[in-house]
Amino acid sequence: MADASLGLWTVPLAVFGGAIRVSTPFLFVSLGECITERSGRINLGLEGTLVMGAMSAYGISYLSGSPWLGVLAAGITGALFGALHAGICSLPRVNDIAVGIALMLLGTGLAFFLGKPLIEPTAARLPAIDFGWWSDIPQLRAALRINVLFLIGVAIAPLLYWAFRTTRWGLLIRTAGESADAARAMGHSVLLIRLRATMVGGFLAGIGGSFLSLFYPGSWNEGLSSGQGITAVALVIFARWDPMLCLWASLAFGGAAALGPALQSVGITSGYHLFNAAPYILTLAIMIITCSPKRTLTGAPAELSITR
Amino acid sequence: MTTETAESVEAAGVAPAADPGFLQRYGASIEYILIPGAALIGALAVFGGFIALYGKNPLDLYFYMYYGAFGTWFSWQNTLTRAAPLILTALCTALPAQLGMVIIGGEGALLIGALSATSAALALQGAAPIVVQTAMVIAGMIGGGLWIALSGGLRQYRGVNETISSLLLVYIALAILNHLVEGPMRDPASLNKPSTREIGAANMIGSIPGTDVHWGLVFGLVAAVAAYILVYHTTFGFAARVAGGNIRAAKIVGLSVGKLIMTVCFLAGSCAGLAGMIEVAAVQGRTNANLAAGYGFTGILVAFLARQNPLAIIPVAILLGGISASGGLLQRRLGLPDASVLVLQGIIFVFVLASDALYGRIGFLKGKS
Numbered sequence: 001m002a003d004a005s006l007g008l009w010t011v012p013l014a015v016f017g018g019a020i021r022v023s024t025p026f027l028f029v030s031l032g033e034c035i036t037e038r039s040g041r042i043n044l045g046l047e048g049t050l051v052m053g054a055m056s057a058y059g060i061s062y063l064s065g066s067p068w069l070g071v072l073a074a075g076i077t078g079a080l081f082g083a084l085h086a087g088i089c090s091l092p093r094v095n096d097i098a099v100g101i102a103l104m105l106l107g108t109g110l111a112f113f114l115g116k117p118l119i120e121p122t123a124a125r126l127p128a129i130d131f132g133w134w135s136d137i138p139q140l141r142a143a144l145r146i147n148v149l150f151l152i153g154v155a156i157a158p159l160l161y162w163a164f165r166t167t168r169w170g171l172l173i174r175t176a177g178e179s180a181d182a183a184r185a186m187g188h189s190v191l192l193i194r195l196r197a198t199m200v201g202g203f204l205a206g207i208g209g210s211f212l213s214l215f216y217p218g219s220w221n222e223g224l225s226s227g228q229g230i231t232a233v234a235l236v237i238f239a240r241w242d243p244m245l246c247l248w249a250s251l252a253f254g255g256a257a258a259l260g261p262a263l264q265s266v267g268i269t270s271g272y273h274l275f276n277a278a279p280y281i282l283t284l285a286i287m288i289i290t291c292s293p294k295r296t297l298t299g300a301p302a303e304l305s306i307t308r
Numbered sequence: 309m310t311t312e313t314a315e316s317v318e319a320a321g322v323a324p325a326a327d328p329g330f331l332q333r334y335g336a337s338i339e340y341i342l343i344p345g346a347a348l349i350g351a352l353a354v355f356g357g358f359i360a361l362y363g364k365n366p367l368d369l370y371f372y373m374y375y376g377a378f379g380t381w382f383s384w385q386n387t388l389t390r391a392a393p394l395i396l397t398a399l400c401t402a403l404p405a406q407l408g409m410v411i412i413g414g415e416g417a418l419l420i421g422a423l424s425a426t427s428a429a430l431a432l433q434g435a436a437p438i439v440v441q442t443a444m445v446i447a448g449m450i451g452g453g454l455w456i457a458l459s460g461g462l463r464q465y466r467g468v469n470e471t472i473s474s475l476l477l478v479y480i481a482l483a484i485l486n487h488l489v490e491g492p493m494r495d496p497a498s499l500n501k502p503s504t505r506e507i508g509a510a511n512m513i514g515s516i517p518g519t520d521v522h523w524g525l526v527f528g529l530v531a532a533v534a535a536y537i538l539v540y541h542t543t544f545g546f547a548a549r550v551a552g553g554n555i556r557a558a559k560i561v562g563l564s565v566g567k568l569i570m571t572v573c574f575l576a577g578s579c580a581g582l583a584g585m586i587e588v589a590a591v592q593g594r595t596n597a598n599l600a601a602g603y604g605f606t607g608i609l610v611a612f613l614a615r616q617n618p619l620a621i622i623p624v625a626i627l628l629g630g631i632s633a634s635g636g637l638l639q640r641r642l643g644l645p646d647a648s649v650l651v652l653q654g655i656i657f658v659f660v661l662a663s664d665a666l667y668g669r670i671g672f673l674k675g676k677s
Contacts, residue, residue: 044471048654088658091665097410097471099661101608106654112647227479234472270491277483280476284468293467 010139011262017143018258019251020150021216025050025225027153027250028208029232031160032201034243036082037236038164039197040177040190040303041089044100046205047229048107049081053209055111055118058220062123070123071149071210078206079199081107086198090191096305104229118220126214147215149207153247156204160243173197177301205229227280234283238290240299256282339667340620344613347663348627351656358651364642376637377630383637388521389591391622391629393418395528396583397607398614398621399535400456403576404470405616406539407569408552413459413474414580415604416481417452421581422588423485424451426595427493429507429588440511444585452581453574455481460573464566482600489596503596513589524586528625531579535618538575548572580604602650606632609657628653 029046036043043049053074061070085103089096129151132144164170175183176193183190212228213220235253239245260275291297356366377387400414425448432440455477462468488494488504495505513523539545551558551565558565587599610628614620635649 084658088662091662093667094661094664095410098612099658101410101412101471102612102654102657102661105605105609105650105657109647109650109652109654113645113651116645116647226482227476230472230475234476237469237472271487273483273486273490277480280479280483284462284473284476284480287468287473288462288466291467291469293465 008266010266013139013143014262014265015255015258017139018262019255020143020146021254022257023250023254024147024150024153024211024215025208025228026232026235026253027150027157027247028211029205029229030235030239030246030250031153031156031243032078032204032208033233033236034160034201034239034241034246035173035204036194036198036201037304038177038241038301039173039194040180040301041086041096041194041198042100042233042304043082043085043103043198043201044097044230044233045081045085045103045107046100046201046233047225047227048104048111049078049202049205050107050209050212050229051111051225052081052107053078053206054213054224055115055209055220056206057210058123058213059115059118061125061214062118062121065124067124067126067214070214071126071207074206074210075203076206078202078204078209080202081206082199082202083195085202086191086195089198090195112222115220115222119222123214123220125218126211128215147211149211149215153250157243157247164243174301177303180303205232208232231279231283234287237297237300238283238286240297241301242299253279253282340615340617343663343666344615344660346666347659348613348656350663351652351659354659355652355655358655359642359644359648362644364644368642369638369644372637372641373631373634376634383630383633385520386633387626387630388525389629390632391625392522392524392528393583393587393603394607394610394625394629395532395621396579396586397604398610398625399531399607399618400452400576400580400604401608401611402614402616402618402621403535403539403572403579404456404460404569405611406545406548406552407572408555409460409463409569409573410471411456411459411474411573411576412471412608413456413477413604414583414607415600415602416474416478417455417577417580418584418587418604419478419481419485419599420455421448421452421578421584422595422599423488423584424448424581425585425588426504426507429511430493430505433508437510440507441513441589444507444511444589445582448581448585448588449578450581452584453576453578456577456580457570457574460569464569478604485595485599486597493595495594498594498596501596501598503594506594507588509593511589512593513586522586522590524583524590527582527586529622531582532618532622535575535579539618544568544571580607583607606653609653609660612657613660 029050033043033046056077057070057074060073061067081103085099088094088099126147126149128145128147131146132141135141164174172188172193176190180190212224231253235249236246239249256278259278260272263275264272356369359369360366376383378384397414397418400417401411404411425444428443428447429440432443459470459474459477462473463470490502493504494502515522547563548568551563551568555565583603584599588595592598606628610621610624614624631652632649635646638644638648639646
């Protein structure tokens with residue numbers, strides 16, 4: 001009944017709900033990558049970290065019965081992958097982009113290997129908070145069933161923004177990213193700062209992965225992540241290394257990613273796969289518009305190899 | 309500068325008693341074989357430990373890997389069949405690497421190449437097989453070439469990072485492929501696995517006489533040798549390497565960097581596109597989602613393990629083709645998941661990159677930053 005009266009309005013509503021649901025992994029990965037890149041290193045391996053996080057969260061949640069333990073396990077797995085990345089990158093003459101590609105492949109392979117027995121069983125999933133109790137439109141209620149992780153992510157963004165500006169740690173990370181020499185002159189170990197920044201980044205990306213397997217889509221399979229990690233890395237560039245912009249950009253990307261399923265739900269199925277590619281096309285389009293060959297991007301950490 | 313110190317350290321450190329002139333001349337080349345070889349052995353050892361934790365005997369693992377890859381004529385043929393697309397997708401990473409670019413989108417160019425080649429074959433149904441095959445080669449190469457040239461152009465004219473854009477283009481290529489094989493190009497007869505119509509048995513490129521290895525291997529070998537000559541024995545290749553070494557110097561001596569980037573990226577993509585054409589014309593006979601088998605991603609590893617040298621890509625591709633050929637045997641005999649090949653590839657990749665630190669210095673004495 002409410003279904004019929006809504007008609008095509010289901011699409012924007014589903015996109016809105018999707019923006020909140022789908023954006024969470026984007027948000028966590030991009031905030032994590034933001035920390036890592038601010039310290040002067042790029043970790044392309046977060047795609048692998050995301051899948052590893054999803055797998056370990058699902059496994060631990062299944063074994064322990066507690067989804068929150070799963071989230072923690074995902075974070076720790078992510079931090080370990082971050083430590084591996086930073087460890088290899090601290091060797092002389094090792095390219096951080098190449099290491100990221102290697103860890104992307106290793107993370108996906110390892111997750112598929114260890115996650116093989118997890119495809120069948122059902123693990124305890126993360127709870128959602130029902131913000132739509134006041135409405136009797138089922139679609140609206142579905143859109144407003146919001147996961148706690150999303151709220152945590154939304155809270156982390158301004159926290160990071162503040163931390164980068166005002167805390168000692170924020171300053172250290174930014175110094176390492178802007179001028180390694182300056183950080184060294186201040187008597188700090190650049191490698192250590194970057195190790196910590198990459199580990200924290202990996203921790204957040206792992207949590208983003210746990211959202212995939214424990215809330216939405218909410219199961220473990222090998223097709224769980226297809227490029228969300230790498231899209232989120234590109235998103236950080238578009239967001240100019242600003243945590244608040246990462247938040248808005250993640251929401252926009254979540255909306256774009258929800259477009260395909262939303263259109264499918266009202267019966268438009270012809271371009272399903274093309275709509276599913278919307279986040280990638282959007283990322284590429286935004287990078288084309290915002291990048292320029294003549295100047296380095298504003299806000300780009302000077303030590304970052306990706307901005308040349 | 310670094311090569312000189314590399315040679316002297318190698319000469320002093322590895323075999324002081326040997327003829328110094330020999331090591332002066334070949335020290336760096338020996339290093340290029342010794343260090344990746346050591347990385348490979350290290351990776352195999354770690355993978356063996358991993359498998360031991362999983363409760364399997366690592367010695368069984370090594371035996372079945374060898375047996376499944378190179379143990380019999382049958383496994384050799386399987387290995388060589390898999391090496392063919394790997395050589396070509398590795399060139400897709402290795403050629404732009406001469407310019408200092410990191411392209412990881414070979415998988416996308418392979419898919420677009422396969423789609424273009426299939427479209428050409430379907431459009432020319434009824435023509436002589438040689439015409440159809442030639443058209444497929446050309447279409448596949450142009451399709452794949454343009455796909456990677458897009459990344460190159462974005463880098464050159466818009467400053468978009470080519471690593472990220474080429475990877476995003478993989479997902480876009482996969483979406484286009486899925487869209488076409490499930491929609492406009494779908495063969496109504498393909499029920500379970502949406503596919504395009506078949507290109508026709510007469511148009512398949514067939515096997516090398518006396519073997520089950522298809523002609524794609526020859527395509528790959530020719531492409532690798534041609535790429536080697538292009539990079540190391542032509543003015544064009546020299547210009548590309550100059551631009552890769554120092555872009556400012558290249559501009560000062562008047563090299564057109566934009567043209568170099570576009571040409572190299574086009575050539576790189578056309579190699580991967582050719583791999584897609586081969587997979588269609590020699591293996592699948594049609595385009596469907598089976599084509600996204602990860603050859604593009606393994607190709608990245610091949611290129612890095614071969615240190616971006618087109619000739620070295622050939623043995624490395626055979627080696628990694630062997631590893632993936634042995635995957636089936638590992639599944640059947642040891643009960644390992646099919647992803648074990650991916651894990652081993654990942655470990656090898658990590659070891660190879662970490663071993664970069666060893667060149668020219670034995671031990672990690674000095675830090676980079």
